[in-house]
Amino acid sequence: MAELKALFTPIQIGGIELKNRIGMAALTRNRAENTYPTELMKEYYLQRIDAGLIISEAILITRQGTEWPHAPGLWDDKHIAGWKNIVDAVHEAGGKIYAQLWHVGRAAHPEAEQQKLAGTPVYAPSAISARGGKFRTIEGQPGYVTPTAVEDPQVIIQQFKDAAVNAKKAGFDGVQLHGANGYIVSQFLDSNSNKRTDKWGGSIENRARFGLEVLKSLVEVYGHDVAVKISPAGGYNDMGMPLQETLDTFSYYISEVDKLGLSFIELVRYSPKFDVEYDGVSRATKHDVLASYRPFIKNTKLFLNADVTAQEGEVLVSEGKIDGIFIxxxxxxxxxxxxxxFHGKPLDNAPDITHLQTNKTSGDWRTGYTDYPLATY
Known part of the structure; x- marks a missing residue:
């Protein structure tokens, strides 16, 4: 404990105080049957109640044909009730939890069950397909398709705001915009996936507009209890621009985000696991994310993600370079x-890779989800 004093110092973010600075990052686990939260999910979150802040798995703001057919949603009263059951239990156990709000954009498939139920096309900034993808639950395991350019992005901004209203009804302490990993906010920011000629594309200011307007709409609902996840290095879901364009784009975007009075920014640094190759060429833009963008974050708490150990986090927090970490x-x-x-125990459980998410051969959904052993104290 003495070696990790900084990480176990409480911190105020928005309207809540966190008991420590080790946050649990959003993790897609694909166990919300037909998009609705379950008692098993409640058990999973309660097991991890010691996190300073839990970020929920990414929650879909509307029906979308994602690679995970059992990803949870937040667009009707049944969703609200299911999440309220989880949030209330987390609060009763002394925890804090944000809802991560998610629109996958072009990383959806028109033949996925939820997309067909939605009755809408796969929407994105422009009609440009991402490379890669594998929809294992669809016959033939197809990859990504060419999306339909959304005519009025304000429609999707309203869906984010509606989801935030529902998150508030469910009792979440705040909301985090999933603005990373090649989903719709990233797609608007990246000049390779956004070829629009209206106010939503072209210049850096125009490409940043969508993410900023979504955040402003969330602030209208939640005030300062709004956060955003940002991954400037790209790679995943066919994201990535040349280095100078990346630096210029994200320096502007992050500096504008910093003016909005958010509770925190979760900055995802370069990680080899997100460095996807297409045609033998790396898609990620490898650079020092923390050093590059820290100078533009002057008013907002900063949490760092991607292969950050507690020991490294302790040093970075002690030096004032970040305010906390997400694992x-x-x-x-x-x-x-x-x-x-806290007790200096190793993180030595072997991952059950087969059951990280549910699949066609999954039986008991607890397997690889709530059945990992605890350390002896």
Whole structure:
């Protein structure tokens, strides 16, 4: 504990105080049957209650044909009730939880069950397909398709705002915009996926407009209890621009985000696991994300994600370079991660890769989800 004093110092974000600075990042686990939260999901979140802040798995703001047919939603009263059941339990156990709001844009498929139920095309900034993708639950396991350019992006901005209203009804402490990993906010920012000639495309200011307008709409609902996840290095879902364009785009975007009075920015640094290759060429734009954009974050708390260990996080927080860390994958395999860090226990559970998400051969959905062993204290 003495070696990790900074990480276990409480911190105020927005209207809540976190008991420590080790956050649980959003993790898609694909266990919301037909998009509705379950009792099993409640058990999963309660197991991880020691996190300073839990970010929910990414929650769809409208029906979309994602690679995960059992990703949860937040667009009707049944969703609100299901999430309220989870949020209330988290609060009763002394935890804090944000809802991560998600629109996948072109990373959807028209033949996926939820997309067909939606009765709408796969929408994106422009009619440009991402490379890659594999929809394992669709016959033939197809890849990404050419999307339909959304005529009026304001429609999707309203869907984000509506989802935030529903998140508030469910009792979430705040909301985080999923603005990373090649989903719709990233698609608007990236000049390779956004070829629009209206006010939503072209210049850096225009490409940044969508993400900024979504955040402003969320602030109208939640005030300062709004956060955003940003991944400037790209790679995943066919994202990535040349280095100078990346630096110029994200320096502007992050500096504008910093003016909105958000609770925190979650900055995802370069990680080899997101460095996807197409035709033998890396898609990611490898650069020092923290050093590049930290100078533009002057008014907002900053949390760092992507392969950050507790020991590294302690140093960065102690030096004032960040305010906290988010850990993702290790929280899957160690529900008692914070307690292990506190007591100096190793993170030594082997991941059940086959059951990270449910698939056609999954039986008991607890397998690889809520059945990892605890350390001995």
């Amino acid at each position: 993702g994958f290790d929280f899957i395999t160690h529900s008692d991660l914070v307690k292990r860090v």
